[in-house]
Amino acid sequence: MPVEYIPRTRELYKSYSPYRWVVNPDAPPWTPLAKPIARCKVALMSSGGILYRDQPRFHREDASYRLIPKDATQADLDIWHFGYRTADAQADHNCVFPLARMRELEADGTIGELADPAYSFMGGIYSARKVREELAPRIADELKKARIDAFYLVPA
Amino acid sequence: MGLIARVVEAAGIPTLCMTSALDITRAVNPPRAVFLNFPLGHQTGKPHDPDLQRSIVRDAMRAFATIARPGTVVELPYVWDPDDRGWEETDYTGDFLPPRPEKEVADRAEAERRARFDRAR
Numbered sequence: 165m166p167v168e169y170i171p172r173t174r175e176l177y178k179s180y181s182p183y184r185w186v187v188n189p190d191a192p193p194w195t196p197l198a199k200p201i202a203r204c205k206v207a208l209m210s211s212g213g214i215l216y217r218d219q220p221r222f223h224r225e226d227a228s229y230r231l232i233p234k235d236a237t238q239a240d241l242d243i244w245h246f247g248y249r250t251a252d253a254q255a256d257h258n259c260v261f262p263l264a265r266m267r268e269l270e271a272d273g274t275i276g277e278l279a280d281p282a283y284s285f286m287g288g289i290y291s292a293r294k295v296r297e298e299l300a301p302r303i304a305d306e307l308k309k310a311r312i313d314a315f316y317l318v319p320a
Numbered sequence: 321m322g323l324i325a326r327v328v329e330a331a332g333i334p335t336l337c338m339t340s341a342l343d344i345t346r347a348v349n350p351p352r353a354v355f356l357n358f359p360l361g362h363q364t365g366k367p368h369d370p371d372l373q374r375s376i377v378r379d380a381m382r383a384f385a386t387i388a389r390p391g392t393v394v395e396l397p398y399v400w401d402p403d404d405r406g407w408e409e410t411d412y413t414g415d416f417l418p419p420r421p422e423k424e425v426a427d428r429a430e431a432e433r434r435a436r437f438d439r440a441r
Contacts (some may be wrong), residue, residue, distance in 0.1 A: 166357050167408045169341040178415060185321060188349040193330035194390040195351075201384045210363075211321055218434040221426065242433055246420045248361040258366035265370065265377045272383055280422050292323060302329035307333050314384055315328050318338040319321040 174197035186292050197314060204313035207279040209303070210319030212285030213245030213255055227299040234280040235262060247288035248320050260320040261313035284320055287319055322348030336384055345393060354380045358400045359411050372398070375408040378399045 170185055179181065197204065209229075215221055216232045221244040232241070241257045243250045253259040261283055270278040283303060289295055309316055321346060325335040329351045340363050345353050349374040356363060362412040364380075365373035369437060376396065383394045400407060421429075 165408060166342045167354075167412055168343050169412065170343050172346070175413070185344070185347055187347045188322075188413060190325070190349075192349050192351040192390045193326055195329050195332050195334045196335045197384055201381050204384075205329075206381070209324075213424070216432075217363070221430050224343040246363045246418065249359075249416070249418060250361065252367040253361050258370070258373050259365060259367050262364040262373055262377045268374060269378060269380050269381060274378055287321070291392050295323045296327060300324040301331075303324060304328045304331040308331060310334055315325070315333050315335045316338070316380065317321045317325055317335060319340075320361055320363060 183290070184292075186318055197273050199313065201275055201314060203276040205277040205279050205311065206266070206275045206301055206314045206316055207283065207307055207310065207312040208261070208316050208318070209283035209285075210261035210318045210320065211285055212248075212257075212286075212318070213243050213250070213286040214257060214261045214284035214286075215242045215244055216240055225289055225291060225294065226286055227289055227291075227294045229283055229299065229303065230286040231281040232261075232263070232284050234263065234267065234278055236282075241298060245286050245288060245320065250320075253320065260318055262318065266316075276313070279310055321348035322353070323351075325350040331341050336380060336382065339378060339393070344397075349391050352383060352387045354383050355393050356393045356398060357395075357408075358398070359407060362400075388439075409423065 217240050219230050243254050258264050266278045269275050321337045325337050329335045337350045339353050339355050340358050342355050367374050
């Protein structure tokens with residue numbers, strides 16, 4: 165049985181006032197894929213707190229994001245996040261930020277193109293409003309300017 | 321993740337969310353999701369297992385084409401550990417959350433990282 169994270173989070177954070185989870189009973193927005201994924205320019209984003217080289221780390225309630233060059237290697241990357249066990253992702257960022265795998269899928273033609281850069285933020289943001297009204301519209305603008313055909317989001 | 325996916329999708333770009341937290345994803349209800357039943361921090365696989373990671377990410381890319389109904393969550397068949405079917409019982413409980421590093425410790429780690437790349441320039 166998959167872990168039920170909502171009740172377990174309530175238990176883990178019981179010394180805080182209860183977190184109000186976002187519930188969207190309405191149908192999600194929908195944009196059909198305009199062409200086969202093998203011809204799409206695909207952008208990758210992780211909420212795992214990935215940092216490139218000397219980029220500044222994230223802080224509490226930080227709704228900023230970092231741009232990660234698509235050719236970044238393991239040695240270029242670090243992680244700053246307090247909400248999950250980061251050891252495995254530190255050892256191999258592809259656990260939560262599959263940049264190397266996406267490059268391979270670009271090379272073998274599974275996707276048309278991997279967009280440069282990829283995107284990273286720190287997913288431990290308590291304010292859903294901040295995510296919806298600050299972070300998400302900025303990301304959407306970036307993706308539109310970059311003429312992205314499909315957006316792949318990987319949480320941590 | 322689902323919050324961002326909904327905003328981006330509404331702006332006209334198709335999205336797909338990876339997830340390992342099925343109940344949270346069903347509540348947030350993003351347009352397309354692919355569920356991998358692994359512990360948090362491994363949403364695209366285990367460390368140093370590129371074949372597994374590639375297979376998971378390839379399945380996710382396929383789901384872009386196969387998901388036709390908004391709000392669909394595709395469940396992948398991978399098993400975290402065939403010898404430990406009970407990790408779901410104990411994970412994300414008790415002392416799961418790592419202690420937050422002291423500011424001084426974090427500052428020092430950051431300074432060291434930045435210095436490393438200053439030297440590389």
